[in-house]
Amino acid sequence: MISDPHLSARPDNDVQSSLSTKISVIVFWFMIVAGMGISFSLLHNSEARITTDYAGRANGLAYDLESFLHNQIVLSGERIEQELQGLILQYRVEAIEISLNGKSYLHGQRRPDQVLFARSFDFHPSGDKSAHRAGMSYFSFTPLHEAVAQERKQVLIYMGIVLLSFGLSLHWVLRRILTQPFQRMVQTAKSITHDETALRFPEDRTDEFGFLARFINKALDFITLKQGELREALDKVRLSEASLRAEKTLIEVTLHSIGDAVITTDAAGNIQYLNPMAEKLTGWKIDSVRGKPVRQVMQLIDEEHRRPVENPVEACLRDGHVTGSVEHVVLVRPDGSEVDVVNTAAPIRSDEGGPLIGTVLVIHDVSRAQRMAKQLAHQASHDDLTGLANRREFERILTKAVNSADPGVNEHTLCYMDLDQFKIVNDTCGHIAGDELLRQFASILRSRIRETDTVARLGGDEFGILFQHCDVDVAKRIAENLLQRVKEFRFVWKEYAFDVGVSIGLVSISSSQQSVTDIMSAADVACYAAKEAGRHRVHVFRLDDDELKQRHGEMRWVSRLNKALEEDRFRLYCQRIAPVADVNQGNPHYELLIRLLDEEGKLVPPLAFIPAAERYNLMTSIDRWVVRKAFEAFSANAGSVSGWRFSINLSGQSLCDETFMKFVIDAFGQTGVSPEQICFEITETTAVANLTQATRFIAVLKGMGCRFSLDDFGTGLSSFGYLQTLKVDYLKIDGSFVRDMTSNPVNRAVVEAANQIGHAMGMQTIAEFVENGEILRVLGEIGVNYAQGYGVAKPAPMEEIFAAANQAVQRRSTGT
Structure with missing residues (x-):
């Protein structure tokens, strides 16, 4: 009370x-x-x-x-x-x-x-x-x-x-009836005011005083109850205040230490708060901008067109929901400097569904990421060796050209080229000389094309030029001039000098109904026809070249590969994947590599026939052969390779084959191979191009215990957007970045970024093309988990690896 x-x-x-x-x-x-x-x-x-x-x-x-x-x-x-x-x-x-x-x-x-x-x-x-x-x-x-x-x-x-008698009697009666009970109530009230809260008025009277006492007692009970509730509410308020103070302190500390800029505004869009990062990023101090409209502080422009863009705060205040800036937005600071940013504005409401009382704007500095993205985009779309566009970028540009083609109005021409003497240079002087030849040839191509044309290295010694807005007759004259320039060129390497030739195939792009695959195939056929006709010449693809295409293209590759499958002339090699910390420790982990034994008994490397197999849809058959032969070998040597892990490469065609997953599951059941021993490798480009099928394939087989590796990571910029969707265990950093990372700071930065991304997503990283100890040392500094390449171990036939494992088991069993 x-x-x-x-x-x-x-x-x-x-x-x-x-x-x-x-x-x-x-x-x-x-x-x-x-x-x-x-x-x-x-x-x-x-x-x-x-x-x-x-x-x-x-x-x-x-x-x-x-x-x-x-x-x-x-x-x-x-x-x-x-x-x-x-x-x-x-x-x-x-x-x-x-x-x-x-x-x-x-x-x-x-x-x-x-x-x-x-x-x-x-x-x-x-x-x-x-x-x-x-x-x-x-x-x-x-x-x-x-x-x-x-x-x-x-x-x-x-x-x-x-x-006098009446007055005295009346006075006595009034004191008896009114004064004394009232005085008792007053005395009780005084006691109650002195914190005797349990005391109550006597309720034994049946008159008005008794009624008043009962009423007041009920009121006191109610007040006491409410007073208790009020004390509890006050205690809760004090606790809430303490909690709010703690939360406020935590929020202030968080906002001061957070890496993003945070700006809060009132309902009119006037600035109320800037955290230290916001002051640093915008170039303004809170004391100088408090109460000013946010649009005066944040000048946002479109990076490409240099036009002002709408401030997210204004859009958020107008629409009442979370809004973000479009991509490629630049923040202009007071000193004129610019920062690439991504920002998001969210409404602040007094309670859920209540009126909007302000906004919170979060700004993320993406300058470094943008620079890295531009570098990655350039590397993803260009060949590291020559600086030309790569096959993926070339096909993208070619697709746009095909879509814009119109007969007699807007025609283009595809030029497909293959160096005639590249293998001789490579075999005679080595890969370094071969790389230099490719760079010099790329320089010749650049000097012979228009600004509107696109030149690319399509793979190995194959190049392509897209002559835009150019019919095939004009393109043929340009190609013949190019032949003359190449004929005049002599490649000199040390004491060797080589005459270099080039075979060129031309295909006219005159209809949007054509497909990129058909056009590339036709150009390949035309180029092959030029080679078959004596090399160093131009061949224009015509409709009547179908027979030639059939005879010299499909029959050549399809017949050789099918025959190799029938005669079981493929061979499996193993290359070890070792921990960077100590390449001689850890459970053995090998990647299975395929080789083709040709008709003369010579081994053909995969780059020689895999492109043709992919082009003519033979990869699923090859993948099935690899899985079947590998599982049979694992089962036959189960006692020796228990605890080992093997990585098997899969193509995009196999991922899209509805029956292939069932084939793999059946193979596990038939051979008894443990799924924990198997890691399937899928290239970055294949996974992104077949995202739905890849996601389902990974989910099913991971559920059985298999592991997955994303191969050639970094060659496709899209991987950064889809990496979270692909639940893989290993991230294999593409060897083109690893091979010269000790001398190329950009490639080293790419390797570091890929490693950080993989670790951030809970993946282990594997570096390919580790050719020497110096690369291995740098990988250790970066924190890459595993390494693969000639600097760790060269590929060896699977039979030899298993034979050595069996001998080791026998020696341990006999104690010799």
Whole structure:
């Protein structure tokens, strides 16, 4: 109970004295007023009564005298005197005087201050029929004012006694009935105000005080209950305040330490807060911009067109929901410098569904990421060796050209080239010389094309040129000039000099109905036709070249590969994937590599036939052969390779084959190979191009225990967008970045970025093309988990690896 300081400060007997005094005053004044009223009424009636009494006495005396005289036969003075004396005693008068027949009779004493009453009447004495007239008779009483005064005195004395008795009785009754119970209630109330909260008013009375006590007690119980609830609410408020202070501190610390810029505004878009990163990023201090519109502080422009873009805060305030900037937005600082940013604005509401009271704007500096993305985009679309566009970028541009083609209006031409002497240079002088030849040839191509044309390295020693807005006749003249320039070119390497030739195939692009695959195939056929015709010449693809395409293209590759499958002339090699920390430790992990044994018994590397197999849809058959042969070998050597892991490459065609996944699952069941031993490798380009099928394939086989690796990571920029979708275990960094990372800072940065991305997503990283110890050392510094390449181990036939494993098991079993 909360005590009242005003009540508590008063003396304890103040209320009692005040109430008693008020009752006494009320009773006193009530007696005065009532006494005056009653006395006035009694005195008024008393005077009238006395006057009436006096008149009645006079009338009665006259009547008695008349009766006396009427009954007298003889009137004698003595008899009259006696009668008068008797009447004086009877009527209590002081004197009577009567005049009769000329005589006056007076009895008693008369005084000047006496009241006189005169009467006259006629009478007939007994026996006398004549009427006699009595003279005026005078009757004297006590004076009227004396009688009234005496009556007043008696009335006042009586009224005083009565009113005093009544007043004392009324005062006692009022104190008994009102003052005492009220004083008890006051005393109880005082105790309650002194924090005796459990005390209650007595409820034993049945009158109004009892009702009032019960009512107040219920009110006190209710107040006590609410007071308890209020205390609990106040405790919760204090706890909430403490929690809010802690949260506020945490938020402030977080906002100060967060790596993104955070700006808050009010409902009008005026700035209220900038965290330190926002001050650093925007170039403004909070004291100089607080209360200013955010559009004055944040000048955003489109990176490509240099036009202002809408501020996300304004869009958020207008639409009432989360908004973000479009891509390629630049923030212009007060000093004119620019920062690539991505920002998001979210509404702030007082409560869910309540009115919007402001916004919070989060700005992320993506300058470094943009630079890296541009580098990655360039590397993803260009060949590292020559600097030309790569096959993927070339096919993208070719697709756009095909879509814009219109017969007779907008025609293009595809030029497909293959160096004629590249293999000789490569075999004679090595890969370094071959790489230099490719770079010099690329330089020749650049010098012979227009700005609107695109030149690309399509793979190995194959190149392509897209002549845009150029018909095939003009393109042929350009190609023939190019042949002449190449003919004049001699490649010199140390003491060797080589004449270089090039075979060129041309295909006209005149209809949007053509497919890129068909056009590339036709150009390949035309190029092959040029080679078959004697090399170093131009061949234009015509519709009547279908037979040539069939004979020299499909038959050549399809027949050789199918025959190799039938004759079981493929071979499996193993190359170890070792921990970077110690290449000689850890459970063995090998990648399976395929080789083709040609008709002459020579091994053909995969780059020689895999492109053709992919182009002519033979990869699924090859993948099935690899899975079947590998699983049979694993099962046959289960005792020796238990605990080993093997990586098997899969093509996009196999991922899209609805029956291939069932084939793999059946192979596990038939051979008894543990899924935990198998890791399937899918190239980045294949996974992204077949995202739905790849995601399903990975999900099913990972559920069985298999692992997955994303191969050639970094060659396709799209991997950064889809990497979270692909639940892979290993990230294989493309060897083109690893091979010269010790001398190329850009490639090293790419390797570092890929490693960080993989680790951030819970993946382990594998670097390919690790050719020496220096690369291995740098990979250790970066934190890459595994390495693969000639610097770790060269590929070896699977039979030799398994034979060595079996011998090791036998030696351990025999103790030799």
